[in-house]
Amino acid sequence: MTGRPAISRVAAADRTTRRRYRRGRRLAGGIAGATLGVALLIWTLLPIYNMVLISLDDEGHEFTGSLWPPDPSFDSFRVIWTQDHWYLEHFWHQFGNSIFVGVATTVLTVVIGSLASFAIGRMQLRRGQLIGDAALLTYMLPTAILIIPYVHIMHAYGLSDSLWAVIAAYVAFATPYAVLILHQYGKLLPMELDECAKIDGASPVQIYLRIYLPLMTPALVAVGVYALLLAWNDYLYQFMLLSSTRNMTVAAAIDQFFDSDEAPWNYMMAVALVYSLPPIAIYVALRRFTSFDRVHT
Amino acid sequence: MSSAQQVLPLQTPIPAGRARRPRWRFRLQGSNTVWAIAFVVPYAAVFVAFVAYPVVFGLWMGSRPTLYTLLFSDPRYIDTLVNTLLFVCIGVNMKMFLAFLVSGFFMQRRWWVRALLVVFLLPWALPALSVFLSIHYMLVSQWGLLDTLWSVVTGADGPLFLVSRGTAMAANILAYIWKWLPFWTLIFLSARMAIPQEIYEAAAIDGATGIQQTVHVTFPLIANVYLVATLLSTLWTLGDFPTVHFVSSGAPARTTDVLATYGFREAFDFGHPELGAAAMISALPLAIPVVILLMRRLHRSGVQL
Numbered sequence A: 001m002t003g004r005p006a007i008s009r010v011a012a013a014d015r016t017t018r019r020r021y022r023r024g025r026r027l028a029g030g031i032a033g034a035t036l037g038v039a040l041l042i043w044t045l046l047p048i049y050n051m052v053l054i055s056l057d058d059e060g061h062e063f064t065g066s067l068w069p070p071d072p073s074f075d076s077f078r079v080i081w082t083q084d085h086w087y088l089e090h091f092w093h094q095f096g097n098s099i100f101v102g103v104a105t106t107v108l109t110v111v112i113g114s115l116a117s118f119a120i121g122r123m124q125l126r127r128g129q130l131i132g133d134a135a136l137l138t139y140m141l142p143t144a145i146l147i148i149p150y151v152h153i154m155h156a157y158g159l160s161d162s163l164w165a166v167i168a169a170y171v172a173f174a175t176p177y178a179v180l181i182l183h184q185y186g187k188l189l190p191m192e193l194d195e196c197a198k199i200d201g202a203s204p205v206q207i208y209l210r211i212y213l214p215l216m217t218p219a220l221v222a223v224g225v226y227a228l229l230l231a232w233n234d235y236l237y238q239f240m241l242l243s244s245t246r247n248m249t250v251a252a253a254i255d256q257f258f259d260s261d262e263a264p265w266n267y268m269m270a271v272a273l274v275y276s277l278p279p280i281a282i283y284v285a286l287r288r289f290t291s292f293d294r295v296h297t
Numbered sequence B: 001m002s003s004a005q006q007v008l009p010l011q012t013p014i015p016a017g018r019a020r021r022p023r024w025r026f027r028l029q030g031s032n033t034v035w036a037i038a039f040v041v042p043y044a045a046v047f048v049a050f051v052a053y054p055v056v057f058g059l060w061m062g063s064r065p066t067l068y069t070l071l072f073s074d075p076r077y078i079d080t081l082v083n084t085l086l087f088v089c090i091g092v093n094m095k096m097f098l099a100f101l102v103s104g105f106f107m108q109r110r111w112w113v114r115a116l117l118v119v120f121l122l123p124w125a126l127p128a129l130s131v132f133l134s135i136h137y138m139l140v141s142q143w144g145l146l147d148t149l150w151s152v153v154t155g156a157d158g159p160l161f162l163v164s165r166g167t168a169m170a171a172n173i174l175a176y177i178w179k180w181l182p183f184w185t186l187i188f189l190s191a192r193m194a195i196p197q198e199i200y201e202a203a204a205i206d207g208a209t210g211i212q213q214t215v216h217v218t219f220p221l222i223a224n225v226y227l228v229a230t231l232l233s234t235l236w237t238l239g240d241f242p243t244v245h246f247v248s249s250g251a252p253a254r255t256t257d258v259l260a261t262y263g264f265r266e267a268f269d270f271g272h273p274e275l276g277a278a279a280m281i282s283a284l285p286l287a288i289p290v291v292i293l294l295m296r297r298l299h300r301s302g303v304q305l
Helices: A003-055 A075-082 A091-122 A128-140 A143-156 A163-186 A191-199 A204-215 A217-233 A236-241 A250-259 A265-285 A287-295 B002-007 B022-061 B065-072 B075-105 B111-120 B128-139 B145-154 B165-193 B197-205 B210-238 B242-247 B259-269 B273-281 B284-301
Strands: none
Touching (some): A003 B075, A003 B145, A003 B165, A075 A265, A091 A128, A091 A163, A091 A204, A091 A217, A091 A265, A091 B022, A128 A163, A128 B022, A128 B210, A128 B284, A143 A236, A143 B259, A163 A217, A163 A236, A204 A217, A204 B022, A236 A250, A250 B128, A265 B128, B022 B273, B065 B075, B065 B273, B075 B259, B128 B165, B165 B210, B197 B210, B210 B284, B242 B259, B259 B273
């Protein structure tokens, strides 16, 4: 009888120390987490802030050496808007070229990739696995190493200084990913759908158009975004395969800036910022969707 | 057996349950095969014209053995090889390990952690061109942002990053990690989310601490994804061009080139495309074992990437 209260008293004391310990740990964990969060934030934003800082400077050749713009000016953005500098004479035309390359790459990748994955996955083409392996091998390829033969090959194909050369390259590099992803995603759709449609007399083209494409929409969007970002983010192929100012894209034009010594840095950073806006807009618009889909691929 | 299959390619073995359908299947499959082939033709054409042919053409360009004696007699090429190894080994492994740790941080369900994730993924969405130019300007002069920060914090002038090979190479590697850390963090985040919560609860009941849970539960369960991600990233990084091209641009005096930028310069700045192709091909002894390992992994385990 006398032992019980003592035990419960010990247990209660134990419980309070444990609670205090746990609270202390939680506090320490919170501080560590917050510190890590701030560190990640600074790490991520520093180069982006640097772009903004330089682009808001109105002197192109000197850095101000301060952490915030002493005299912020939007002059460089006005110069871009009005194409008021000889480096930026064709800026909006080149921006249009970039959009054209991106859209054409997206459309072709989605069409070619979905046709191929439909044939392999849904129609069960014999030796379809060969296509899958070819796609996988291409997907692993570091694409930059192909630029040297590409320059020669595009010349032979009669596509030098043509936007279509760049589009062909990006379609070739994006379709393998499209085939792999669409093939994986297509496995989730029941085969019975296709068989029912077949019994009702649907041709393969009808099955592809009326059943496959509508049901695959989420995966098609993910693949399309991938292709668009690939075309927008790469610059090597645009820089090497396009030579005339009229046919250049923004990415190719910025590299010309970079190679010249007297190029104003504030205009260059302003161009870089403007060029970054479309992918950010896509990213924000499709944030949940793309990150989720990219994660599951 | 095999000749019979060649004569009658359409008579695939029919499962017992579908015995009712053979004639119907047989009739439709003929036209189906034609359609299926027609559907694959665009992909096959793009593959042959813009992947297979360039690869073969590149191999042919760099097929003269004398090119390789020329390469190895160039001391800058040896530097380049060392740089490439440093860039790939340190860059990829550091990035993957950090991505693994950071993905654990982003598993928290607090609102500010989720908001931070949106910001954290920005480098992945931004064009490489823009961000690497920005990083270049942060480092290139003593009035760049990083040196300004340095002098604000320490009061002394900051170092000139692109003047010595060591700091310039470190800058390349850090810029590379900055750009690609978010993407792989996302991959590990999804792999972590696929682990059932019950396993952690069971481990917690058995008294495992957070670190023990990470080492004995999380890591073994995503080890396969980690390995595949590392191998794939190694291949991609082996041919990484924009990082070094923009961040250090080979400075100082071409001592920080990697194979991709070295090959590019030889081919287009100095007009030796064959030497450039040979430089790119010299990465193959490193790449082929990785490809074989990766193909076997992917075929066996079916990891999706």
